[in-house]
Amino acid sequence: MAIAKMLKVRGGVLKKDHSLLLEYLGNAGLIELTTFPIEPSTLKIESNPSITLRQVEEILSYYQTEKSNGMLSGLIEKPSIEENDFFSIENTLKFELIYLHFKDLKTEEGSYKKEKDRVIKELINIKPLKNLSLTPDDLQDSRNFSFKLGFLSHNDFANLSKTMDKSDYWPIFALNSLQETSESIMVEIAYCKEYSKQILPILSEHGFKEYIPEFPANISNLSFSEIYSTLLTEQDKINNRLTELEKEKVAFKNYLTNLQIYHDYLITQINRIENLEKMGGTRNCLLFEGWVKSSDLKKLQQEFNTHFPYGYLESSSPTTEDNPPVILQNHPIIKPYEIITRFFGLPNYRGIDPTPVLALPFTIFFSINLGDAGYGILLFLSAFIMSRRVKLNKDARGFITLAYFLSVTTFLVGSLTWTWFGKSPFLDNTGKIFQVLPLINPWDADGLMNAIILVMIIGIVTQYWGIINRFIHNYRKGDIKSAFLDQGVWLLLLSSLLFLTMTMFFPGLAYFKSISIYILLVSLLLTVLTQGRDSKTWAGKIIIGLISLYGFVGYYGLASFLQDVLSYTRLIALNLTSSGVAMVLNNIVGMLATGFGWILVPFLWIAFHLFNLAMVLLGAFIHAFRLQAIELFGRFYEGGGIAFNPLDLRTNYVKVNKKNKDIFKEVK
Known part of the structure; x- marks a missing residue:
């Protein structure tokens, strides 16, 4: 559960094999090529399909196919096509004839529409005189x-x-x-x-x-009456021709599926040409450099040696000056939470993957924000229906899996607070059910205080969780000084401060109060002496150390810690808001349940709660994400990562089914 290890690869093939190399690397999808640093390639590119691509996009844009699915277009699985059909589309489509036909249709339609506008304008102008002789x-x-x-x-x-x-x-x-x-x-x-x-x-x-x-x-x-009649006749002729052209346009749409395939084929070809331009070369050789995931190197090496017996491929670890691309590599249970990480931005290659760190806190925060068992059930059903009724792509399936996780934990939190669609049903005289639930009732004064204390404890644990992860990361990469003098010292200071606070509220710990004071003083002294250690003078070290206690400089700060912990109280505020709106909706529906109004009650109740669910889902997600991005990520996160972008079949409209075959079988 970390950032995948990357290796730099460098290789070369005979220049005559450049097409085979691009085809092999593109179908393998294992390597991201970078600009070769030494000698640029002198290979001449026979043709660039960019002009043809613009022509295809002109047709697709004219028929408004690019956003035909609206908001779901980014979620729906693309239609599949076999690899052979994909790469043979250029020979079977006869695009030049299609484009000429399209231009003729478009030009004629534009001309007739212009004439139609002229006739309408003249009819409007002469209409007051239409009855005059x-x-x-x-x-x-x-x-x-x-x-x-x-x-x-x-x-x-x-x-x-x-x-x-x-x-x-x-x-x-x-x-x-x-x-x-x-x-x-x-x-x-x-x-x-x-x-x-x-x-x-x-x-x-x-x-x-x-x-x-x-x-x-x-x-x-x-006469004016004759002129008006003439214009009406002309308008009818224009409308009839436009109707015929519209029928031809409908018939032309039969080409659109193949044009979408051709569009993706051209993108693939342009992508390969751009990668070819990144390569270097000599008179007879083509040289390339790039990044590959270390676990894929063996596969890449074996297939490369098989297909290019006169080529070479070597690998090396990245240097300190390199900035390798980032691949997040997590357990299937953690993987859906990568969506949250990508919203914020990929981590630095040498940093910490925040996905495993944020998974549990985000789940807890989201569930407290939503905090209604009924809404947890609705979220689960919505995710289930979406997954069954719509053929989703890989990213959308990950989001649905995340929704399943969050719905279950929301149901658990709602059950513990015994909140069902804004109600607390079946409570006895003591305000309990089964003499246990709700464990915490945020609508009760004592329960509200307990809830606030609970989320603040969760906030403290979350802050510790972030600091400890940074400590472990620094220790593993060999930065022992930062691990102990930054994270270690602050863990000691915060722990001693919290323990001293506990001795004031728990009589059983009063015996340890004096010891905790001494530990706090020692940790304060260590913080002052270590946080300004990079300063060249002792005065600078002390001044920076003192300032760092507040949080202006240095790794952390007491004020920052207090501010972060208090921020977690927003969880209860959002929980109360979610339940409060649900209560109001229930009251509105109850007021309508008189006379024949009861017939509408079920429909209104469902509609109101679905609307409220949509609103509170957005708020729960945003505020849970905010607590990760601001309060948690600051303890350990280093951004600036670049996503791994391998040479692959890039498509917008279709999904190419790659065959497990030797693409060089015919060549060899």
Whole structure:
């Protein structure tokens, strides 16, 4: 249960075997290649499929297949394909013809959609005139007269008519009503251009709103009603063609599965080309360097020697200057908790894998946060249904396994506090069931205090757990000084401080009070003398040592310890919140259980508690993770790890079933 040991490998093959080397390493999936440090390869790459990949992605993006599964897309197992079918897809697909057909469809569809938008715009523009027998030519200005179309309210129309009848302009002004609605009247106005300065202000005073239509080209000899009918006919033709194109698009989707396979094939080829560019070489040889897990070296060596009799492969341990990639290697029971580690970030290769350290604390914290036996059952059932109804990938199956673990421990915690969907059923007059449960009732004043003390004790044990793991790690790697002068001294100081505190509350330990004081003073002195040991002067050592007691510098601090321990009280707060909301939901459902409302009660009860479960699950996970990331990881964790990224078959859409065969059988 640790970080897997990595070895640096370096090898070489004849340059003519470069394709076989990439195929072998890619199918083996055991080695991560790094840039060869000496001589870059002079091998010429015949073609780069990046352009083709972009074309495939253009089609897939157009049909919106990349996120078709929504939130579940990252959880569902990819469809499988045999290795032979995967690598033969380039020869069977005829992608160039498919892409040309796609471009034609896309171009034609775009053109027709553009025409459709134009026709719709013209229909909207000319719709107010669709019942007129006038032609656009009838509204064109002549040498002496101007024509305007516009709208007037019924009152303004009447007032303008009266005004013009009484004015001196009526001989050179005409006002005609073209069509009426309940709100306005469309009018045609003709007037002599010579009097425009006098007439236009009058029109404005009477609320005239000019309407300037845009007429389709080359149809000025048609009436507006004929133009409108022509545009409707054109719109029908466009819609019919777009419908035909949509059917062709549906038929085109038959290619999408193969295009997804081809997409993954191209990614694999590009990945191999990128790894080929990392290699070095001479005139006749191709050299490579990378990382392999030590347990896989023997297998890699045997197969390499078999396939490349004229090649060589050697290994060495990483130097202090190397930063090997990280592979987490844990027991199957601990492995699901690697998800938590990856959320925070991989540890340094030479550090501690936090997964075994956090597994038990995270489980306890999550279970206390959720703290309801009924919700534990719901979580178990949800995980069970998900695992049976959905074909999940490897990562999702690990998450489901973690959900199983957490559901069982949540059920146990909820049973100990006797909390079932926010209720405590079947309690007798003493507030107990079976004269035992609940062991702790956080809703009772005494029970709440006991619960707070319990989680603080759990917090103290967790802090010790982190410090001890760092002590063991430093001791094993030979850093004896840090193990004893950092972790050892702080374990002594914290233990003496806690024991002194216990002597004040437990009369049976009062006899040891004076001894514990002396031990505390000695541990304080050791802390002051050791935490500043890297300083060059004694004054600096003492000052840094004193400051380290608080926690500003050094490995730990008393204030930090107190703050960390108090942080664990949030577990009880979240537990009460979870139960409190469940109680409120139960009361709401109970209020509705009158008359015919009882029919809805079961459905509402299930819906309310499922909603509350979703909310409290998120809170329980986040706060349990926070207590690991901030309070626990600070005691031992060293980040900065880089994930192992072997040359392998990388796919987004399909899973390639590798065959256990000699891929060089035909070659040899």
